[in-house]
Amino acid sequence: METSPQTPDSPRNRLLAALPPEDWERLRPGLERVRMELREVVFEPNRTIQHVYFPEDAVISILGLMEDGSAVETATVGCEGMAGVPVFLGAMQMAGQAFAQVPGEAWRMPAGALREEVRRGGALAQLLGRYTQALFTLVAQSSACNRKHPVEQRCARWLLMTHDRVGGDTFELTQHFLSQMLGVRRATVSEAAGALQARGLIDYSRGRITVEDRAGLEAAACACYAIIRAEFARMLEGTALPTPLDTARVSEGGMTTAGDGAPVGAEDPE
Amino acid sequence: METSPQTPDSPRNRLLAALPPEDWERLRPGLERVRMELREVVFEPNRTIQHVYFPEDAVISILGLMEDGSAVETATVGCEGMAGVPVFLGAMQMAGQAFAQVPGEAWRMPAGALREEVRRGGALAQLLGRYTQALFTLVAQSSACNRKHPVEQRCARWLLMTHDRVGGDTFELTQHFLSQMLGVRRATVSEAAGALQARGLIDYSRGRITVEDRAGLEAAACACYAIIRAEFARMLEGTALPTPLDTARVSEGGMTTAGDGAPVGAEDPE
DNA sequence: CGGGTTGTGTACGCTTCCGGACACCCACCC
DNA sequence: GGGTGGGTGTCCGGAAGCGTACACAACCCG
Numbered sequence: 001m002e003t004s005p006q007t008p009d010s011p012r013n014r015l016l017a018a019l020p021p022e023d024w025e026r027l028r029p030g031l032e033r034v035r036m037e038l039r040e041v042v043f044e045p046n047r048t049i050q051h052v053y054f055p056e057d058a059v060i061s062i063l064g065l066m067e068d069g070s071a072v073e074t075a076t077v078g079c080e081g082m083a084g085v086p087v088f089l090g091a092m093q094m095a096g097q098a099f100a101q102v103p104g105e106a107w108r109m110p111a112g113a114l115r116e117e118v119r120r121g122g123a124l125a126q127l128l129g130r131y132t133q134a135l136f137t138l139v140a141q142s143s144a145c146n147r148k149h150p151v152e153q154r155c156a157r158w159l160l161m162t163h164d165r166v167g168g169d170t171f172e173l174t175q176h177f178l179s180q181m182l183g184v185r186r187a188t189v190s191e192a193a194g195a196l197q198a199r200g201l202i203d204y205s206r207g208r209i210t211v212e213d214r215a216g217l218e219a220a221a222c223a224c225y226a227i228i229r230a231e232f233a234r235m236l237e238g239t240a241l242p243t244p245l246d247t248a249r250v251s252e253g254g255m256t257t258a259g260d261g262a263p264v265g266a267e268d269p270e
Numbered sequence: 271m272e273t274s275p276q277t278p279d280s281p282r283n284r285l286l287a288a289l290p291p292e293d294w295e296r297l298r299p300g301l302e303r304v305r306m307e308l309r310e311v312v313f314e315p316n317r318t319i320q321h322v323y324f325p326e327d328a329v330i331s332i333l334g335l336m337e338d339g340s341a342v343e344t345a346t347v348g349c350e351g352m353a354g355v356p357v358f359l360g361a362m363q364m365a366g367q368a369f370a371q372v373p374g375e376a377w378r379m380p381a382g383a384l385r386e387e388v389r390r391g392g393a394l395a396q397l398l399g400r401y402t403q404a405l406f407t408l409v410a411q412s413s414a415c416n417r418k419h420p421v422e423q424r425c426a427r428w429l430l431m432t433h434d435r436v437g438g439d440t441f442e443l444t445q446h447f448l449s450q451m452l453g454v455r456r457a458t459v460s461e462a463a464g465a466l467q468a469r470g471l472i473d474y475s476r477g478r479i480t481v482e483d484r485a486g487l488e489a490a491a492c493a494c495y496a497i498i499r500a501e502f503a504r505m506l507e508g509t510a511l512p513t514p515l516d517t518a519r520v521s522e523g524g525m526t527t528a529g530d531g532a533p534v535g536a537e538d539p540e
Numbered sequence: 541c542g543g544g545t546t547g548t549g550t551a552c553g554c555t556t557c558c559g560g561a562c563a564c565c566c567a568c569c570c
Numbered sequence: 571g572g573g574t575g576g577g578t579g580t581c582c583g584g585a586a587g588c589g590t591a592c593a594c595a596a597c598c599c600g
Contacts, residue, residue: 064414067493072417074410090396091403095501096410121389126360133361136406140344140366143413144334147342147453150556174577183417185558190579206566206577223337231365420586444547458587460549476547476596 012167013054013107014080015127018236023123030113036060036100038172042083043098051108052084053077058104059165061181063097071097072146072183073158075139078102078165080232081131087111088118088128101181102166130235137231145224151184152192156221158182159202161228163211174207196220282437283324283377284350285397288506293393300383306330306370308442312353313368321378322354323347328374329435331451333367341367342416342453343428345409348372348435350502351401357381358388358398371451372436400505407501415494421454422462426491428452429472431498433481444477466490 011017016024016031036042036058043049045065053060060083062075074096077083086094092111118125145154158181162171175193179186196202201216202209211217218225281287286294286301306312306328313319315335323330330353332345344366347353356364362381388395415424428451432441445463449456466472471486472479481487488495 062410064410065497066414066418070418072414074413085406086403088399089403089406090399091505094403095407095497119391121391129358129360132402133356133359133364136355136359136409137365139406139409139413140332140334143344143409143416144336144342144453146413147416148336148340176577183414185560186578187559187580188557190577191557194579227335227365235361446547455588455590456548457550457589461587464549 011054011107012056012079014236015082015124015131016054016107018127019123026122027109027113027117027124031107031109034106034108036103036106038100038103040100040103041097042100043094043096045095045097046093048092049084049087049094049111051110052082052087052114054082054107054109055079055165056105056107057102057167058100058106059102059162060098060106061101062094063099065095065097070183071180073181074142075135076101076161076165077135078162080165081135082128084111084114085128085132085135087114088125088132090115101177102162102171127235134231134235138228141224141228145222146183149222149224151182151188152195153220153222154182155189155192156196156201156217157225159196159209159211160214160217160221160225163214163217164229169212170208170210172207173204173209281324281377282326282349284506285352285394285401286324286377288397289393296392297379297383297387297394301377301379304376304378306373306376308370308373310370310373311367312370313364313366315365315367316363318362319354319357319364319381321380322352322357322384324352324377324379325349325435326375326377327372327437328370328376329372329432330368331371332364333369335365335367340453341450343451344412345405346371346431346435347405348432350435351405352398354381354384355398355402355405357384358395358402360385371447372432372441397505404501404505408498411494411498415492416453419492419494421452421458422465423490423492424452425459425462426466426471426487427495429466429479429481430484430487430491430495433484433487434499439482440478440480442477443474443479 016027019027031054033056034053036053036055042053042060055078057079060077061073062077062083063071064074065071077098082088083098086092118128145157149157155178158178162173163169175189176186178193179189182189193202193204196217197204199216199220201211201213201220203212204210286297289297301324303326304323306323306325312323312330325348327349330347331343332347332353333341334344335341347368352358353368356362388398415427419427425448428448432443433439445459446456448463449459452459463472463474466487467474469486469490471481471483471490473482474480
């Protein structure tokens with residue numbers, strides 16, 4: 001697990017990768033590369049956050065907790081971002097819980113070091129601001145999506161978002177786990193995912209899922225996916241380095257982030 | 271509408287009220303007091319934000335837009351906060367739409383002036399960081415709530431949150447409007463609100479609603495309300511001024527922000 | 541006063557999803 | 571080889587909420 005401080009070995013994490021060399025060099029010694037195990041709890045609700053994490057290929061879920069002890073995923077953090085936004089914001093804790101949804105590697109940084117860097121006001125602070133806004137969009141759009149869209153579309157969206165963050169087309173995922181993320185019954189996932197599989201969009205068995213038809217899956221998802229995706233792409237615009245996220249993936253759908261300027265109430269004939 | 275720069279006339283807005291006198295004096299000239307009309311659109315989706323708003327007694331809704339042109343409320347901003355968080359974060363625009371849900375007064379500040387103040391790193395920047403985190407909690411918890419809780423509980427929660435932000439027990443609100451906020455049919459609101467009225471918790475007629483039994487309404491709402499509320503209370507802890515929000519309202523329910531440390535999966539016997 | 545508009549109550553059939561349960565099959569381990 | 575446990579498919583009755591529609595009452599205005 002080497003913390004060897006020489007290699008620049010440009011990180012897969014998009015935020016770290018977007019840093020100018022001098023910022024990266026400065027921060028590098030404070031960063032430790034760690035492995036996150038499946039289902040490892042990263043942040044407990046209402047506890048002080050000790051470290052923030054910049055995932056490389058790990059994916060972290062943020063959960064909203066319900067009074068009955070169950071939970072629903074409210075956000076996802078992968079190589080495009082950082083887990084620990086409350087530290088950036090100076091709150092140092094949050095109401096939800098965070099854990100590793102997909103195991104893998106991440107860069108870890110002490111909360112104090114991040115605070116210091118933010119006070120300093122460098123490139124990372126700028127990036128984290130934009131990232132926080134994108135994460136905001138993710139949570140807000142998901143909220144509306146949870147209310148309006150049927151499971152199958154939400155399921156497709158979730159798979160796409162995870163696919164974006166994982167390196168590869170295959171990853172570990174049980175129906176049981178997915179049902180917790182989507183906040184539905186396992187049996188409901190069985191039907192929704194079964195329908196997607198029947199259409200040849202995905203293939204899965206015994207906790208292992210493969211995205212077979214990315215474009216088809218995008219067509220099966222609601223527009224929320226494109227809206228969220230556009231916001232994350234925009235976040236990296238105008239940074240020093242090239243931004244692979246812009247040109248990547250989304251197989252040409254044209255999606256214009258929905259009703260351009262349409263005020264509320266353009267519908268409702270009641 | 272006086273922009274008379276002499277009076278400190280301590281603002282009702284909690285963020286501005288929590289500022290040390292010198293910060294308030296410095297910012298005061300850049301603030302303009304404006305009236306927000308009912309349903310006035312404050313931010314258009316994906317347009318550059320020109321001003322941020324610190325509501326006094328107005329309440330602003332943030333909407334998530336759906337592909338069919340409808341919308342669902344994803345956040346609410348009243349005297350406890352500021353509309354325009356994307357400016358604070360350096361993103362300058364957002365995917366949703368914002369409009370005045372309850373008409374009233376607000377302090378308006380040019381986006382550039384806020385950017386400048388944030389770069390300066392004063393008390394307002396600190397406060398806005400904590401506020402953004404609280405707003406985050408609001409959106410995230412609402413997201414989970416949208417997924418899990420029945421309309422009646424969500425309706426009660428919405429009424430409580432609006433009640434917290436409005437000055438007074440009576441405010442303007444039609445079922446049609448409420449149905450858009452909650453993302454349900456108007457007929458569904460008729461039933462949910464009717465049930466609350468039948469229990470004597472609220473009273474309404476023809477677009478005018480009165481909270482009759484605040485404690486009862488809290489009992490009728492889901493725990494999400496208390497979780498969100500606690501987060502906003504915490505945001506003001508440790509600031510220079512006394513924080514009326516802490517001691518206010520919530521009529522003694524004990525609510526401990528839910529499952530203290532219970533990891534996900536304490537349930538699911540499948 | 542009469543007509544139009546707006547806010548509200550309600551009803552019917554329907555879809556989606558829930559709660560709970562059961563059966564099956566595969567992988568793995570003793 | 572046989573057991574065991576985890577992952578999956580499926581089925582039932584039922585609840586919540588949807589889409590639509592219609593009726594009525596209050597209010598507004600000419």
